[in-house]
Amino acid sequence: MGDVRQLRDKQPDSEKITINLGFVDLGRIDLLVKEGFYSNRSDFIRTAIRRQLDTHGEAVEKSIERHTMELGLRDYGRTELEQLRANGEVLHVKVVGLARIASDVSPDLARATIGSITVLGALQAPADIKKALADRIK
Structure with missing residues (x-):
């Protein structure tokens, strides 16, 4: 039994939506x-x-460029945010796709380093992080 390891929960690779059709x-x-x-x-x-x-691919690309957003998957972890805090910098998250804030990020670190979050797609973060940043999520 000493070799038993807990597997991490698999993160979904898509978001479920509901639509109404005639x-x-x-x-x-x-x-x-x-x-x-x-x-x-x-x-x-x-x-x-x-x-x-x-x-509409060209219009999407131009809009992403105009709004200086990142496209795809973007992870934010403790090390990156601690470096930002050490440099006195504030991060403005702008992602089209999936933005993830790691579970090793504390609510205090998130509030100290993340000035705003704009995600067109999905934001995955621990509940305490989402609560701490609720006023900054657009």
Whole structure:
């Protein structure tokens, strides 16, 4: 039993959303699924969303650049935030995608180093960090 290790909880790699569709649109999607064009409703919806994002790709890129945002996954850990605090710097988090604040970051360190958080996508952080930064999350 000495070799037993606790596995970390797997972090989700996507966010669940809910949408409302009219019955006719839903029926048309179900027909395409039934005919084998898509494996299920979610597959159809993901494909449609990706196509729309591809269509507007240039506008998205320009907007990210204009707003000086980072695209993708961005992790913030204790070491990075302690370095910012030592340098007297304040971080303004601006991410399109997923921003994660590590569990080794204390609420005091987060408040001392993070001036604002803007995330278009999802923010993953311990509950005490989210509570400490609630007034800074946009």
